[in-house]
Amino acid sequence: xxxxxxxxxxxxxxxxxxxxxxxxxxxxxxxxxxxxxxxxxxxxxxxxxxxxxxxxxxxxxxxxxxxxxxxxxxxxxxxxxxxxxxxxxxxxxxxxxxxxxxxxxxxxxxxxxxxxxxxxxxxxxxxxxxxxxxxxxxxxxxxxxxxxxxxxxxxxxxxxxxxxxxxxxxxxxxxxxxxxxxxxxxxxxxxxxxxxxxxxxxxxxxxxxxxxxxxxxxxxxxxxxxxxxxxxxxxxxxxxxxxxxxxxxxxxxxxxxxxxxxxxxxxxxxxxxxxxxxxxxxxxxxxxxxxxxxxxxxxxxxxxxxxxxxxxxxxxxxxxxxxxxxx
Amino acid sequence: xxxxxxxxxxxxxxxxxxxxxxxxxxxxxxxxxxxxxxxxxxxxxxxxxxxxxxxxxxxxxxxxxxxxxxxxxxxxxxxxxxxxxxxxxxxxxxxxxxxxxxxxxxxxxxxxxxxxxxxxxxxxxxxxxxxxxxxxxxxxxxxxxxxxxxxxxxxxxxxxxxxxxxxxxxxxxxxxxxxxxxxxxxxxxxxxxxxxxxxxxxxxxxxxxxxxxxxxxxxxxxxxxxxxxxxxxxxxxxxxxxxxxxxxxxxxxxxxxxxxxxxxxxxxxxxxxxxxxxxxxxxxxxxxxxxxxxxxxxxxxxxxxx
Amino acid sequence: xxxxxxxxxxxxxxxxxxxxxxxxxxxxxxxxxxxxxxxxxxxxxxxxxxxxxxxxxxxxxxxxxxxxxxxxxxxxxxxxxxxxxxxxxxxxxxxxxxxxxxxxxxxxxxxxxxxxxxxxxxxxxxxxxxxxxxxxxxxxxxxxxxxxxxxxxxxxxxxxxxxxxxxxxxxxxxxxxxxxxxxxxxxxxxxxxxxxxxxxxxxxxxxxxxxxxxxxxxxxxxxxxxxxxxxxxxxxxxxxxxxxxxxxxxxxxxxxxxxxxxxxxxxxxxxxxxxxxxxxxxxxxxxxxxxxxxxxxxxxxxxxxxxxxxxxxxxxxxxxxxxxxxxxxxxxxxxxxxxxxx
Numbered sequence: 001x002x003x004x005x006x007x008x009x010x011x012x013x014x015x016x017x018x019x020x021x022x023x024x025x026x027x028x029x030x031x032x033x034x035x036x037x038x039x040x041x042x043x044x045x046x047x048x049x050x051x052x053x054x055x056x057x058x059x060x061x062x063x064x065x066x067x068x069x070x071x072x073x074x075x076x077x078x079x080x081x082x083x084x085x086x087x088x089x090x091x092x093x094x095x096x097x098x099x100x101x102x103x104x105x106x107x108x109x110x111x112x113x114x115x116x117x118x119x120x121x122x123x124x125x126x127x128x129x130x131x132x133x134x135x136x137x138x139x140x141x142x143x144x145x146x147x148x149x150x151x152x153x154x155x156x157x158x159x160x161x162x163x164x165x166x167x168x169x170x171x172x173x174x175x176x177x178x179x180x181x182x183x184x185x186x187x188x189x190x191x192x193x194x195x196x197x198x199x200x201x202x203x204x205x206x207x208x209x210x211x212x213x214x215x216x217x218x219x220x221x222x223x224x225x226x227x228x229x230x231x232x233x234x235x236x237x238x239x240x241x242x243x244x245x246x247x248x249x250x251x252x253x254x255x256x257x258x259x260x261x262x263x264x265x266x267x268x269x270x271x272x273x274x275x276x277x278x279x280x281x282x283x284x285x286x287x288x289x290x291x292x293x294x295x296x297x298x299x300x301x302x303x304x305x306x307x308x309x310x311x312x313x314x315x316x317x318x319x320x321x322x323x324x325x326x327x
Numbered sequence: 328x329x330x331x332x333x334x335x336x337x338x339x340x341x342x343x344x345x346x347x348x349x350x351x352x353x354x355x356x357x358x359x360x361x362x363x364x365x366x367x368x369x370x371x372x373x374x375x376x377x378x379x380x381x382x383x384x385x386x387x388x389x390x391x392x393x394x395x396x397x398x399x400x401x402x403x404x405x406x407x408x409x410x411x412x413x414x415x416x417x418x419x420x421x422x423x424x425x426x427x428x429x430x431x432x433x434x435x436x437x438x439x440x441x442x443x444x445x446x447x448x449x450x451x452x453x454x455x456x457x458x459x460x461x462x463x464x465x466x467x468x469x470x471x472x473x474x475x476x477x478x479x480x481x482x483x484x485x486x487x488x489x490x491x492x493x494x495x496x497x498x499x500x501x502x503x504x505x506x507x508x509x510x511x512x513x514x515x516x517x518x519x520x521x522x523x524x525x526x527x528x529x530x531x532x533x534x535x536x537x538x539x540x541x542x543x544x545x546x547x548x549x550x551x552x553x554x555x556x557x558x559x560x561x562x563x564x565x566x567x568x569x570x571x572x573x574x575x576x577x578x579x580x581x582x583x584x585x586x587x588x589x590x591x592x593x594x595x596x597x598x599x600x601x602x603x604x605x606x607x608x609x610x611x612x613x614x615x616x617x618x619x620x621x622x623x624x625x626x627x628x629x630x631x632x633x
Numbered sequence: 634x635x636x637x638x639x640x641x642x643x644x645x646x647x648x649x650x651x652x653x654x655x656x657x658x659x660x661x662x663x664x665x666x667x668x669x670x671x672x673x674x675x676x677x678x679x680x681x682x683x684x685x686x687x688x689x690x691x692x693x694x695x696x697x698x699x700x701x702x703x704x705x706x707x708x709x710x711x712x713x714x715x716x717x718x719x720x721x722x723x724x725x726x727x728x729x730x731x732x733x734x735x736x737x738x739x740x741x742x743x744x745x746x747x748x749x750x751x752x753x754x755x756x757x758x759x760x761x762x763x764x765x766x767x768x769x770x771x772x773x774x775x776x777x778x779x780x781x782x783x784x785x786x787x788x789x790x791x792x793x794x795x796x797x798x799x800x801x802x803x804x805x806x807x808x809x810x811x812x813x814x815x816x817x818x819x820x821x822x823x824x825x826x827x828x829x830x831x832x833x834x835x836x837x838x839x840x841x842x843x844x845x846x847x848x849x850x851x852x853x854x855x856x857x858x859x860x861x862x863x864x865x866x867x868x869x870x871x872x873x874x875x876x877x878x879x880x881x882x883x884x885x886x887x888x889x890x891x892x893x894x895x896x897x898x899x900x901x902x903x904x905x906x907x908x909x910x911x912x913x914x915x916x917x918x919x920x921x922x923x924x925x926x927x928x929x930x931x932x933x934x935x936x937x938x939x940x941x942x943x944x945x946x947x948x949x950x951x952x953x954x955x956x957x958x959x960x961x962x963x964x965x966x967x968x969x970x971x972x973x974x975x
Contacts, residue, residue, distance in 0.1 A: 018354070043838035043839060043840060044838055157928040157929075158928070159928050160928070187701035187702055187865070187928070187929065188701065188865070188867070188907060188910045188911050189701065189906060189907065189910045189924075189925045189928075190701075190928055191910065191912070192909075192910035192912075192924050192925075193924055193925075195912070196924055214838070214839065215912060216839070216914055217911070217912030217913055217914050218912045220912065220913070220914045220915075221912045221913065244914065254840060255839055255840060256914070257843075258839050258840050258842065258843035259839060259843075259868065259914060260843075260846065260868045260869050260871065260872030260873075261868065261872075261914070261915070266695075266850055266872070266873065266875075267850075268847045268850065268851075269843040269846055269847055269872070270843065271840060271841075271843035271844045271847060272840035272843075273844075275808040275809075275810050275811070275838070275840075275841055276808075276838060276840070276841075291840075519755075520752075520755035520756075521750040521751075521752060521755045521756040522755060522756055522757050522758045524716060524748075524750070525748070525750065525756055525757075525816075525819070526758075526769065527716055528714055528716055528743060528747060528748045529743060529747075529769055529770040529773055529774075529819075530739075530740035530741070530742075530743035530744065530770070530773050530774060531740075531769065531773050532740070539758075540758050543760050544758065544759070544760065
């Protein structure tokens with residue numbers, strides 16, 4: 001594989017709160033290739049959203065990157081100045097969020113907001129910017145772009161607002177789009193539209209997409225590769241076919257077994273006992289060991305590293321597997 | 328991460344009776360202790376309250392504090408015998424300030440108490456029931472808010488005569504709508520949460536829900552507002568007395584003292600000056616205390632203080 | 634068009650076939666909200682959040698209600714419990730019309746029908762201990778006090794998988810899954826007959842969601858409960874429900890056995906689109922994509938005729954004229970579509 005567009009290496013993020021120090025991200029490692037649709041999936045508190053914000057240098061107050069590297073085009077983003085990061089944000093890496101209504105400014109028209117983003121990153125004339133804004137609105141399949149251009153955010157439905165966010169993200173030709181739960185607030189039928197749109201712009205414009213989500217079904221339908229995160233670390237990563245259909249890590253297996261599926265109505269689901277740990281008091285060793293049915297002594301003491309277990313970079317961080325693999 | 332309190336508590340032994348509430352209180356007091364302004368304002372208020380309560384024992388001139396004139400010693404400048412001098416009737420100004428504190432502080436506390444007692448339940452009712460109840464209550468509060476308290480005090484003094492009680496009623500009447508607004512807004516946001524609906528679905532009566540679930544949960548913002556309002560209520564009480572519509576002589580009151588003292592202000596500034604300083608200190612102290620209470624109960628500002 | 638497809642629980646669960654009378658019958662239930670114009674009644678507009686809904690639930694049965702936001706499913710649940718005052722219709726619990734009860738009769742009736750909410754974090758008064766929260770329904774409806782009350786609380790908590798040693802802890806000390814267990818315990822404290830579950834797992838993580846679903850299924854078996862299971866998540870409803878009602882803009886558009894609906898028996902174009910839109914894990918289960926155009930219309934300004942016709946791939950002229958009735962196309966399978974069975 002050629003050099004990836006984005007690589008996150010052993011990223012650690014800590015938050016200082018009044019209750020103590022929260023270990024939000026604990027050695028997150030993954031790579032997103034050019035033109036790849038990559039899924040980062042996990043439950044609440046697994047550090048997936050913080051990782052997304054860290055890539056853009058937008059960690060909320062109280063938090064900071066403790067160690068690790070975030071390489072984009074081979075350059076470490078963590079060493080960039082604020083001004084350099086501002087130039088990269090929006091221009092090269094763009095982000096869309098779960099709640100588009102909260103991201104759009106209610107007192108400006110859609111058009112003026114997109115034009116402002118374009119002019120902030122390029123030196124084109126207002127007319128040129130306006131034309132490009134209309135083009136991107138058209139590219140995200142919004143009906144009647146001139147009308148949308150003049151509309152205020154509240155005049156659009158949630159799905160249309162999310163399209164506008166995508167248009168805004170694409171308006172400066174970003175190479176990487178980070179989508180943090182982009183369809184969680186939307187209805188299923190609208191979710192299908194937005195996911196279809198993301199897949200289409202990836203195909204048409206070759207944009208890389210980092211999709212952060214809790215929904216395994218969404219990952220299965222859209223992504224090429226996926227990383228499963230637990231307690232701030234990647235526990236399994238690989239092609240979607242491998243990770244979701246031949247899972248190796250007990251957590252991935254448990255997550256998939258816990259999903260209600262066809263043909264087993266009113267039967268007990270397999271569930272993972274206990275609940276997700278929070279970053280204040282992480283378990284020792286492998287963070288999953290207190291909930292893992294096959295945990296052994298080693299799991300309590302040592303943190304497992306990501307090890308290759310299959311083709312196409314299928315890797316897993318689990319002592320059990322390494323032991324079996326070594327045997 | 329969203330709920331950082333969870334794990335820390337899960338790690339503690341389980342069977343402890345209500346430790347969390349005390350832990351919260353402890354954190355509050357800790358934050359409070361770290362705030363020098365809060366401590367200073369608390370000390371100032373404590374000194375004035377102490378002085379007012381024990382005025383008869385603290386001053387050698389308790390009769391003068393109650394109003395007895397002593398014409399022979401009028402207009403004495405500050406001295407050892409009279410640390411703040413004497414007034415136009417020869418009374419010890421310090422004694423008058425201490426006794427005046429009884430009146431002024433009572434006005435403050437009683438006004439706020441009456442305002443909370445009327446305003447908070449009405450706000451909870453308006454916010455809880457919504458609909459036309461809300462509309463009616465809120466329009467009534469608007470009507471009361473439209474009256475400046477001084478104007479209302481004039482009207483009441485004109486109709487019933489000037490007195491301590493009438494001044495208090497006048498101020499309280501213009502004060503309660505603020506609590507109605509505050510509590511209503513808090514209640515409306517509480518209603519967004521499911522536990523009020525859960526209580527309804529259980530079959531708890533609405534008045535019980537208001538008393539049991541709504542009012543205790545709006546207590547904190549009301550406490551903050553009340554602390555800040557104490558200072559303003561004292562100030563308003565003094566203003567009403569200053570224009571002669573509140574407390575009547577010979578009862579000591581800071582506003583009346585300024586009113587009398589201002590005639591002699593150029594030559595004998597200690598008369599109006601002492602009373603003015605008392606009002607200023609107490610009002611400022613209550614405002615700063617209110618700020619400190621708000622910061623101490625809000626976990627976000629508490630964290631920032633660390 | 635009252636659809637009294639009174640079906641009880643099947644004999645497959647080792648129970649005698651349910652008695653003919655269903656536990657709950659909802660007839661022509663409507664909830665119209667006024668969008669208030671303040672004190673100006675002439676500025677009011679109405680939203681038909683629930684518009685003439687008929688349904689029945691047999692004893693020990695789970696009826697799933699699915700639909701997208703704004704379809705009225707949550708309002709339907711609230712209206713059945715009369716937490717929202719319906720505009721018209723009947724809600725018969727064991728034959729008694731809940732909508733005609735007086736205030737005190739209704740409060741007494743509440744012990745038979747309870748609700749579990751979507752967000753466990755806001756389902757509890759932050760100032761109440763677990764003991765006080767779960768004891769509140771018992772204090773309201775029974776004479777249990779002191780030790781007897783405590784014992785009942787511990788028993789019902791343990792039934793819901795919560796250890797009895799956390800009675801004096803406060804809601805914020807628990808995780809979402811634990812709180813949802815306590816919320817279920819509170820709802821079950823009075824042995825209700827009907828439980829309305831309003832998206833009970835939507836706020837929970839996948840691994841915890843499975844625990845709560847299992848708990849609900851076990852409690853239903855053990856306590857012979859009847860559920861109205863409201864959810865936007867098709868797979869959850871599919872897993873928990875005997876029958877499923879699909880709602881769109883305040884109306885039921887299709888109601889059928891779960892198995893039939895999910896094995897290709899869905900007839901209404903909206904149900905089909907909904908099924909096709911849900912992201913599916915297993916590639917072999919992925920259906921032909923039917924991506925609907927546009928979004929759900931403004932409920933205050935619904936389209937004429939069939940509310941779904943502007944988005945319907947097969948809409949005809951008749952669809953814009955009149956709203957289709959919900960008709961039985963056989964075996965209790967109800968569909969409201971001009972192009973089916975009409």
